[in-house]
Amino acid sequence: MTGGDMTWTASAATAPDLACPIGPVVDIVFSRWTTPILWTLHTHGRQRFVELERRITKITPKVLTQRLRQLERDGMVVRTYHPEVPPRVEYEISELGRSLAPLFAHLAEWSATNLPKVEQARHDYDSEPTA
Amino acid sequence: MTGGDMTWTASAATAPDLACPIGPVVDIVFSRWTTPILWTLHTHGRQRFVELERRITKITPKVLTQRLRQLERDGMVVRTYHPEVPPRVEYEISELGRSLAPLFAHLAEWSATNLPKVEQARHDYDSEPTA
DNA sequence: CCGTATCCAATGAGATACTG
DNA sequence: CAGTATCTCATTGGATACGG
Numbered sequence: 001m002t003g004g005d006m007t008w009t010a011s012a013a014t015a016p017d018l019a020c021p022i023g024p025v026v027d028i029v030f031s032r033w034t035t036p037i038l039w040t041l042h043t044h045g046r047q048r049f050v051e052l053e054r055r056i057t058k059i060t061p062k063v064l065t066q067r068l069r070q071l072e073r074d075g076m077v078v079r080t081y082h083p084e085v086p087p088r089v090e091y092e093i094s095e096l097g098r099s100l101a102p103l104f105a106h107l108a109e110w111s112a113t114n115l116p117k118v119e120q121a122r123h124d125y126d127s128e129p130t131a
Numbered sequence: 132m133t134g135g136d137m138t139w140t141a142s143a144a145t146a147p148d149l150a151c152p153i154g155p156v157v158d159i160v161f162s163r164w165t166t167p168i169l170w171t172l173h174t175h176g177r178q179r180f181v182e183l184e185r186r187i188t189k190i191t192p193k194v195l196t197q198r199l200r201q202l203e204r205d206g207m208v209v210r211t212y213h214p215e216v217p218p219r220v221e222y223e224i225s226e227l228g229r230s231l232a233p234l235f236a237h238l239a240e241w242s243a244t245n246l247p248k249v250e251q252a253r254h255d256y257d258s259e260p261t262a
Numbered sequence: 263c264c265g266t267a268t269c270c271a272a273t274g275a276g277a278t279a280c281t282g
Numbered sequence: 283c284a285g286t287a288t289c290t291c292a293t294t295g296g297a298t299a300c301g302g
Contacts (some may be wrong), residue, residue, distance in 0.1 A: 012264090013231070018165035019237055020166055020170040020171070020187075021242070022166060022235060022239050022242055023166065023167065024239045024242065025238055025239075025241065025242040025246060025247060026161050026166055026238075028246075028249055030157050030161040032294075032295085035151055035153060035154065035157050036151035036154065039151040039152075039153070040151070043270075048263080048264090049263075050263070050264080052292095053264095056151075058296095060295075060296060060297080060298085061264075061266090062266080062295080062297095063177075063264060063267065063294085063295060063296080064265095065264085066268080066294095066295095072256070073252065073253055073257075074249050074252055074253060074257040075248060075249055075251070075252025075253070075255075075256075076249075081264095084263095085263090086263040086264080087263055087264060087265090087302080088263075088264090089263080089264060089265085096245060096248055096252070098277085099241070099245060100241070102237070103237055103238065103241055104153060106233070106234055106237055107153045107156060107157075107234065108152055108153050109206070110156065110230070110231070110234055111152070111153055111155065111156040114227060114230060115155060115156060115159075116222055117206060118159055118205050118206055118207075118227070120206070120207070121204065121205055121206025121227070122204055122205060122272055124206075125203070125204040125206075126204075134301065163274075163275085164275095179283080179284085180283075180284055180285075181283070181284080182283095189276095191275075191276060191277080192284075192286090193275080193276085193277095193285085193286080193287090194275060194276085195273085195285095196284085196285060196286080197274095197275095212284095215281090215283095216283090217282095217283040217284080218282080218283055218284060218285090219283070219284085220283080220284060220285085
């Protein structure tokens with residue numbers, strides 16, 4: 001290119017202090033563990049803490065709590081506490097969180113067609129004769 | 132919901148070991164500093180190391196090199212070395228990298244309409260009476 | 263069950279100085 | 283110019299144990 005099509009330049013003018021208008025969203029949506037959590041909440045609906053813990057492999061309760069609190073604060077997840085014995089807490093994705101659905105689908109689609117290319121590129125790069 | 136619409140369930144069945152099919156792509160595309168770099172390369176076209184360094188505020192040469200190498204290895208960026216004195220190196224986004232354009236546009240769009248809601252949610256959460 | 267508290271290891275990233 | 287080398291620090295995250 002060098003000057004041709006500008007497809008994602010749309011809101012580039014709104015750049016605040018960084019040269020990247022999508023920086024904030026990335027921090028919110030693609031922080032560590034947030035995508036698996038949102039994905040699980042979306043595909044399995046409202047569920048309890050342990051269910052999430054069991055479905056998201058290898059996450060510790062500490063980290064799960066931290067991320068859920070952050071997601072709740074950002075309005076992506078709704079936490080419902082039932083004062084019983086034993087206590088019961090349920091998490092569900094919010095309207096705002098659900099608005100990410102098309103975006104995630106888009107991402108999954110890109111992944112399906114282009115992830116192999118990335119892996120191919122990696123292989124090619126790694127097997128270069130130490131140029 | 133609890134069982135209603137499933138919009139991004141499409142490839143959920145392909146879950147490998149994690150409960151999230153977009154995990155790998157997130158690591159590739161939304162790692163730290165990669166979005167500003169890709170964005171800058173896309174909007175300003177082919178450019179040299181220093182130009183990138185100057186445009187992406189507050190990034191150090193060490194980190195910039197690391198991320199560029201990773202992006203090059205993943206096939207998202209093409210590095211061209213001109214053996215001159217002083218040396219000249221140019222970076223440009225690849226075809227594969229350019230294929231992210233619609234996705235980034237989508238993200239920017241989501242951001243424009245929903246980021247205010249996130250900030251509102253944060254404000255609401257923070258000003259709750261320590262329930 | 264649903265977390266919290268504490269300690270600790272690993273990774274990421276800034277500062278600074280230096281080279282072909 | 284285009285990095286590399288070293289050092290240090292801050293943040294994340296894992297392991298473990300415990301509490302309401």
